[in-house]
Amino acid sequence: MYGRYPHRNHLLGRQSTPEEEEYLKTARNGFVRSVQTIQCPSSSILMPPDTSSTYPSLKILVLHGFHQNSNSLKRSAKKLFRELKGIATFYFANAPLPYNPTGEVKEQLLAAFGDGNLPEISYQRQWWNASKDSKIYHHLDVSLHYLDKLFKSDGPFDGVFGFAQGAALGGILCGLQPFGNISF
DSSP states (O other): OOSSOGGGHHHHTOOOOHHHHHHHHHOOOHHHHHSOOOOOSOGGGSOOOOOSOOSOOEEEEEEOOTTBOHHHHHHHTHHHHHHTBTTEEEEEEOOSEEOOOOHHHHHHHHHHHOSSOOOOOTTOEESOEEOTTSOOEETHHHHHHHHHHHHHHHOOOSEEEEOTHHHHHHHHHHHHGGGTSOOO
């Protein structure tokens, strides 16, 4: 009818045509009535975005996932980090533990490669190695000690961005913070 929703004009800051105003006065549609126009003095109450930021850039710690490293996460999420440039400075932590497959996983990898040698995987990192039933996080203490040193040398941080295992570690850090065990 109008090519747009006239009842949204005031929300979007656009002028209603005389036809739209007449329609809005007589509309019997419940949805249209649910979006009642309020009497605003003008659209000057909307503030333009501040382009001259006087605030310091946020410091965000970035934690990669299992089998990743800081460089692989930086590459895979580069568009996100590029969009936030100027708003935040990102510090990419590299897990202190190399990924070292064991048990069934190691057997499957050896069978897949057939020659009895595993490919070079030293660039793959992990924050901990979970037990088979995922109830025990082996070597998590090493990662927490590493991060504590990182917080003391490069912190404080305004936030933590984690992917996969790194996101779980971010949750662990938040859970430990009230107890004074770790401060970021």
